[in-house]
Amino acid sequence: DAMVIQNPRYQVTQFGKPVTLSCSQTLNHNVMYWYQQKSSQAPKLLFHYYDKDFNNEADTPDNFQSRRPNTSFCFLDIRSPGLGDAAMYLCATSRARGQGETYEQYFGPGTRLTVT
């Protein structure tokens, strides 16, 4: 089945120690997103890639970076995790959209990040 895969499902890192979360997709979607979700609140968009074009949200801290080496893979790098960065990180994908078209987002299972 076509899907969005996130690894690992659970990640523990130490305060200030860089960590990388990964996402892959077999849907061949052009757009990939990273969200942060805390305590069953609505997911908060960090950034997204439209093909190779990176789009950062204005309020995403500089501590968060992303890479998309090819269509299938996207990485979230947290350079110096703080205790406040403990959260569920969700990857999502969607088809590219033209005017008048709308395409839903498909989410992976998430990575639960704990910062000690």
Next chain:
Amino acid sequence: GDSVTQMEGPVTLSEEAFLTINCTYTATGYPSLFWYVQYPGEGLQLLLKATKADDKGSNKGFEATYRKETTSFHLEKGSVQVSDSAVYFCALIPYSSASKIIFGSGTRLSIRP
């Protein structure tokens, strides 16, 4: 700006009860509307969608109708099961969006046997 307002939770029902979770939106033009469900420890799953006025989305016994006149997209199910316990998010994608989805705050649903 565009926004989604949904019923605050938590909502607790007995098994086989009728469910309604209210959702209203503010948007220009004709957004697409969605309900996502999140089970404990999991990502969001698309439950149903509607892309134009009077469309009815349905899946797994859940239904929601796109009501342009009342700017609403209420989620309903005739007979809930314990396995429906989850957090439900109403969401919209604006007509002119360049890949943005706007979520409501989520409604936690608990079904007791």
